[in-house]
Amino acid sequence: MRIILLGPPGAGKGTQARRLADRYGLVIIGTGDIFRDHVARGTDLGRKAKEYMDRGEYVPDEIAVRMVLERLEQPDLGDGYILDGFPRTVPQAKALEGALAAAGHPLSCALNFRISDEMAVKRLTSRLTCPDCKRAYNLSFKPPRVEGVCDVCGGRLALRSDDDEATIRRRLEVYRAETEPLELYFWERGLLRDIDAEAAEEVVYGRMIEAMSDLLDLDA
Numbered sequence: 001m002r003i004i005l006l007g008p009p010g011a012g013k014g015t016q017a018r019r020l021a022d023r024y025g026l027v028i029i030g031t032g033d034i035f036r037d038h039v040a041r042g043t044d045l046g047r048k049a050k051e052y053m054d055r056g057e058y059v060p061d062e063i064a065v066r067m068v069l070e071r072l073e074q075p076d077l078g079d080g081y082i083l084d085g086f087p088r089t090v091p092q093a094k095a096l097e098g099a100l101a102a103a104g105h106p107l108s109c110a111l112n113f114r115i116s117d118e119m120a121v122k123r124l125t126s127r128l129t130c131p132d133c134k135r136a137y138n139l140s141f142k143p144p145r146v147e148g149v150c151d152v153c154g155g156r157l158a159l160r161s162d163d164d165e166a167t168i169r170r171r172l173e174v175y176r177a178e179t180e181p182l183e184l185y186f187w188e189r190g191l192l193r194d195i196d197a198e199a200a201e202e203v204v205y206g207r208m209i210e211a212m213s214d215l216l217d218l219d220a
């Protein structure tokens with residue numbers, strides 16, 4: 001199975017992807033990790049990508065696509081993969097789809113976790129972390145058992161400082177502008193699977209499985 005992951009910050013797609021991957025033997029491929037790996041190994045692609053990343057710019061499509069396709073040729077991908085953070089643009093999606101189709105391994109679907117900006121802001125502004133053991137909590141849907149105290153180590157929980165509302169709204173705006181053309185692109189190809197992610201983790205998980213029921217071996 002070859003899956004693309006779409007959804008704004010706060011949609012919970014990372015958690016859902018992890019559960020799907022664990023149950024069905026898929027590998028989660030984060031494009032940030034691929035880029036960092038190339039940079040760390042000092043490959044040609046990594047050196048080129050680093051010039052853009054150092055300037056705070058996006059890595060150009062051509063370089064990003066080559067790094068991702070190279071990763072997808074590695075033999076460790078088991079029963080498939082979930083791509084997180086790629087493609088970000090329609091040209092990237094076209095390049096990826098073309099290369100996968102040519103290799104005889106077309107995409108299975110693009111999972112699209114949908115959530116309103118209001119819900120995303122609510123979730124992201126209520127994220128807490130334990131400064132001692134780094135465990136994450138959320139006042140909206142995963143609160144600690146005792147207010148302000150880590151369940152695991154008893155540490156004093158703190159709000160995540162990078163999560164102020166103005167910053168979050170800007171990230172959401174960027175996400176929408178970037179992703180709406182991609183949603184259309186995958187929808188036109190019959191690959192888009194919308195999942196209403198405005199519910200508790202367990203409910204969203206059920207919706208995801210249902211949205212993919214024609215692709216999954218549900219007895220697995």
Ligand SMILES: [Zn+2]
Pocket residue numbers: 130131132133134135150151152153154155
């Ligand atoms: Zn803790």
